[in-house]
Amino acid sequence: MNRAADPEDVPGLPPEFGFIRRNFLPLAGAAALGLSDDAAVFSPPPGREIVAAADAMVAGVHFLPDDPPETVGAKLLRVNLSDLAAMGAVPLGYLLTLSVPPDLEPGWFEAFAAGLAADQRRFELSLLGGDTTATTGGPLVLSLSILGTVPPRQALRRNGARAGDGIWVSGTIGDGALGLDVLQGRAQDPTGWLAERYRRPSPRTGLGWRLLGVASAAMDVSDGLLQDLGHLCRASGVSALVDADGVPASPAAAAFGDASLERRLTGGDDYELLFAVPPEREGELASAAAEAGVPVTRIGRFEAGPPTVTARHSDGTLLRPARLGWSHF
Amino acid sequence: MNRAADPEDVPGLPPEFGFIRRNFLPLAGAAALGLSDDAAVFSPPPGREIVAAADAMVAGVHFLPDDPPETVGAKLLRVNLSDLAAMGAVPLGYLLTLSVPPDLEPGWFEAFAAGLAADQRRFELSLLGGDTTATTGGPLVLSLSILGTVPPRQALRRNGARAGDGIWVSGTIGDGALGLDVLQGRAQDPTGWLAERYRRPSPRTGLGWRLLGVASAAMDVSDGLLQDLGHLCRASGVSALVDADGVPASPAAAAFGDASLERRLTGGDDYELLFAVPPEREGELASAAAEAGVPVTRIGRFEAGPPTVTARHSDGTLLRPARLGWSHF
Numbered sequence: 269m270n271r272a273a274d275p276e277d278v279p280g281l282p283p284e285f286g287f288i289r290r291n292f293l294p295l296a297g298a299a300a301l302g303l304s305d306d307a308a309v310f311s312p313p314p315g316r317e318i319v320a321a322a323d324a325m326v327a328g329v330h331f332l333p334d335d336p337p338e339t340v341g342a343k344l345l346r347v348n349l350s351d352l353a354a355m356g357a358v359p360l361g362y363l364l365t366l367s368v369p370p371d372l373e374p375g376w377f378e379a380f381a382a383g384l385a386a387d388q389r390r391f392e393l394s395l396l397g398g399d400t401t402a403t404t405g406g407p408l409v410l411s412l413s414i415l416g417t418v419p420p421r422q423a424l425r426r427n428g429a430r431a432g433d434g435i436w437v438s439g440t441i442g443d444g445a446l447g448l449d450v451l452q453g454r455a456q457d458p459t460g461w462l463a464e465r466y467r468r469p470s471p472r473t474g475l476g477w478r479l480l481g482v483a484s485a486a487m488d489v490s491d492g493l494l495q496d497l498g499h500l501c502r503a504s505g506v507s508a509l510v511d512a513d514g515v516p517a518s519p520a521a522a523a524f525g526d527a528s529l530e531r532r533l534t535g536g537d538d539y540e541l542l543f544a545v546p547p548e549r550e551g552e553l554a555s556a557a558a559e560a561g562v563p564v565t566r567i568g569r570f571e572a573g574p575p576t577v578t579a580r581h582s583d584g585t586l587l588r589p590a591r592l593g594w595s596h597f
Numbered sequence: 598m599n600r601a602a603d604p605e606d607v608p609g610l611p612p613e614f615g616f617i618r619r620n621f622l623p624l625a626g627a628a629a630l631g632l633s634d635d636a637a638v639f640s641p642p643p644g645r646e647i648v649a650a651a652d653a654m655v656a657g658v659h660f661l662p663d664d665p666p667e668t669v670g671a672k673l674l675r676v677n678l679s680d681l682a683a684m685g686a687v688p689l690g691y692l693l694t695l696s697v698p699p700d701l702e703p704g705w706f707e708a709f710a711a712g713l714a715a716d717q718r719r720f721e722l723s724l725l726g727g728d729t730t731a732t733t734g735g736p737l738v739l740s741l742s743i744l745g746t747v748p749p750r751q752a753l754r755r756n757g758a759r760a761g762d763g764i765w766v767s768g769t770i771g772d773g774a775l776g777l778d779v780l781q782g783r784a785q786d787p788t789g790w791l792a793e794r795y796r797r798p799s800p801r802t803g804l805g806w807r808l809l810g811v812a813s814a815a816m817d818v819s820d821g822l823l824q825d826l827g828h829l830c831r832a833s834g835v836s837a838l839v840d841a842d843g844v845p846a847s848p849a850a851a852a853f854g855d856a857s858l859e860r861r862l863t864g865g866d867d868y869e870l871l872f873a874v875p876p877e878r879e880g881e882l883a884s885a886a887a888e889a890g891v892p893v894t895r896i897g898r899f900e901a902g903p904p905t906v907t908a909r910h911s912d913g914t915l916l917r918p919a920r921l922g923w924s925h926f
Contacts, residue, residue: 307650321636365653406735413742
């Protein structure tokens with residue numbers, strides 16, 4: 269990183285100390301011990317289990333190099349919060365590692381940290397610790413590990429869906445993928461909604477824990493609805509029949525019409541919850557969704573049979589996408 | 598990554614699934630839920646606190662691109678284990694994120710995972726989860742977050758050293774820095790010891806928890822002994838007087854003679870423990886070190902005064918290094 273002298277630089281200390289103190293110390297909770305020890309220490313809430321996940325984001329792959337740094341910070345935290353939500357967990361704290369190429373402009377991390385700060389308050393968690401390293405080049409690489417908690421033996425898994433359960437999603441599907449298309453100039457969205465959804469998804473942490481005892485299985489949609497649904501089917505040993513035209517679209521996505529349907533169902537970057545609910549629990553689900561303030565939609569049904577995903581139009585014809593979702597390699 | 602079809606590839610699944618299943622599923626403990634859910638879930642040991650730390654390693658910065666992948670895996674885990682040891686914690690598990698450039702050779706991660714597997718057994722922890730992402734180029738970036746536990750309110754901190762406490766280190770100091778010199782052709786070591794110490798440091802997890810109630814402060818030495826000692830002095834509000842010639846050297850390092858002393862005391866990559874022990878607890882320390890099978894050496898004394906580090910030769914002259922340690926930026 270090309271950097272000028274930092275006002276927080278301390279004589280006799282390497283420059284990363286000023287950088288960390290200025291940008292990241294304000295994010296640190298009590299467990300972080302002022303970011304000045306070798307690790308964070310905290311007492312887990314008694315009687316709850318720990319839930320732990322990690323996601324990395326690479327510039328040019330998971331976010332655009334010219335995305336506002338505030339939204340990059342928010343997205344990094346939110347994709348991890350989405351994993352907690354999918355398990356029915358509530359957030360506790362996170363660890364952050366930054367691998368910074370030499371050409372990143374000074375000030376980038378100030379805005380990045382501001383994005384984290386706003387979301388820490390919103391989602392009620394704090395920074396536990398981490399590591400800042402310089403790279404010799406290549407893209408900026410950000411990695412975040414998140415910790416949360418659930419009541420014992422109640423975490424939502426992918427393997428509990430049963431034939432007859434409804435297939436449900438939170439929010440709207442396809443905004444993230446269409447938002448990427450907009451940001452890369454392949455589509456237009458005068459509302460700005462889709463780009464915002466790509467850059468700053470809405471992890472459903474308020475809904476996730478309310479699905480404990482209601483949903484029989486859950487995961488988050490990150491790599492394309494149909495592909496992710498396939499994972500849930502394989503874990504649960506069921507097949508899935510999706511009403512393709514019933515998959516909820518935001519108004520901005522709906523404006524693209526039917527031409528965008530395949531993109532919406534396979535594009536990824538949704539960070540919505542995908543879950544199974546037995547018919548007899550649909551009343552409880554309605555209450556949970558209302559309390560959380562998150563819309564939920566039934567998009568199909570799990571059936572007995574090999575773990576395949578069938579997406580059908582309202583007229584009975586099948587949707588046959590060229591690919592089901594995003595591949596990381 | 599240029600990759601051939603993987604024998605674990607599953608038709609209809611993106612290729613990263615075969616990659617993860619083949620290389621990383623064997624590392625996963627019960628808490629990882631088969632690496633097939635959105636997060637790991639585990640019950641923390643009752644009555645203990647959680648200790649959490651994260652370190653990233655970048656090819657060409659923290660390891661050499663031609664280091665054997667087994668040792669890169671081992672080093673990544675060990676530098677994090679060293680943070681747990683410094684807090685007096687015992688290991689529990691870890692999360693791993695990989696950001697992989699396209700030109701990494703197939704098979705690299707097989708050996709990397711083998712290095713992790715051997716060390717998981719040795720240090721008694723397991724993989725909880727993580728994320729694999731492709732980058733558009735640049736160096737391989739690895740990030741590991743580690744979790745451990747300590748008895749409540751007993752974690753070793755950096756802020757407890759008092760004037761009169763002895764300054765102690767585990768093992769030998771300077772091997773890592775000299776090992777890097779050897780691997781980069783700036784020095785010779787026919788024994789191979791120094792390169793091995795650079796590539797595969799020895800985190801003192803067996804000693805760390807035995808220092809609970811014995812050491813008044815502790816940290817690990819990663820960025821240079823004198824610089825890291827300065828951090829401990831600032832946290833504790835004491836000064837340090839170091840007997841420079843008494844800092845323990847391995848036989849391989851000692852073969853370089855006095856010319857290497859400054860390099861040894863400022864070079865970094867030691868991953869030894871640096872800790873404070875009141876004189877009345879030196880007997881307990883001797884027992885703890887003997888039980889752990891780790892040699893410990895008193896290298897000086899904390900004194901009242903501003904947080905400065907003075908390193909003095911046996912003849913009373915001062916060591917005045919050009920820099921105290923490694924800077925990450």
